[in-house]
Amino acid sequence: MSHADVSGVVRVIDADTIDVGGTRVRLHAIDAPEQDQTCLTEHGLPFACGIWASAQVDAAFGGHIATCARIDTDKYGRMVAQCHVGDLDIGQEAVAQGWAFAYRRYGMDYDLDEKSAYVADRGLHGFRVQSPAQFRVTRAKGRIPPDPACRIKGNISKNGHIYHMPGQEFYERTGINETRGERWFCSEAEAHAAGWRAARR
Structure with a gap:
């Protein structure tokens, strides 16, 4: 491991942000619903998809030991990294299971994982979801x-x-x-x- 990498126990903040040891990490090239974001079911009922997505990531990876390779630092000063628990890439798994979306603006790493989740209506793809980026803009207004x-x-x-x-x-x-x-x-x-x-x- 280089000096820029971190490893430690995962604490899930939301479906695209985790603490690894004492370091706040934004997962590279994925974007998940905000904690207060709601989606609609196929019957038009509101569903707390932000909380749900975070809970899925927490159930899969919370409390496990992760190793993260730094890629960048975001505007909030958080490390942007790819993190693995064992052989699993946390970001890739989140996108493949439909707990988060590929954030193509920052990398095409998980493009195909999202497409396969979309075709299968997996996770968030089974709901009507505003893109998290668009949600942040409208909330800001x-x-x-x-x-x-x-x-x-x-x-x-x-x-x-x-x-x-x-x-x-x-x-x-x-x-x-x-x-x-x-x-x-x-x-x-x-x-x-x-x-x-x-x-x-």
Whole structure:
């Protein structure tokens, strides 16, 4: 092993980020749903796919000894690496089982693993999933509730203080900018009490 490599016990943070010993490692060339990301089942029901994906990786690799070869350092200062537990490449296994996606922007290593998982409807491929990268962008624009239990959008516009419920016409495209006094509500009663009125459609 070179001095840049690490080895140690795996602690899973999410399906593409692990701690190995005391080192935070972002797995190379894979991208998994965020912990607070939900997907839809084939029947349109919400499913906590971020938590599910993390649990799969944890069940497979948590507590095992991994060896990681550094490839890069990301913008958060985390080591980007390929990690193995025994003969298994953790990233490759996560993509092959449908717990994460190939992140082709950073490498084509797992392209074929993802294609075979997709054809087999394995793991996440059996759900309607927004790409994790796209999810991060929309969440950053205030369109994804920070708390899944508080999904009502309290918007301020030229028409006044109006709240939008999930499923309403303008819900998806409405972004919440808390610096302008806009906010999230957990119930319609809470929105009414704060002086917001319901959107007409």
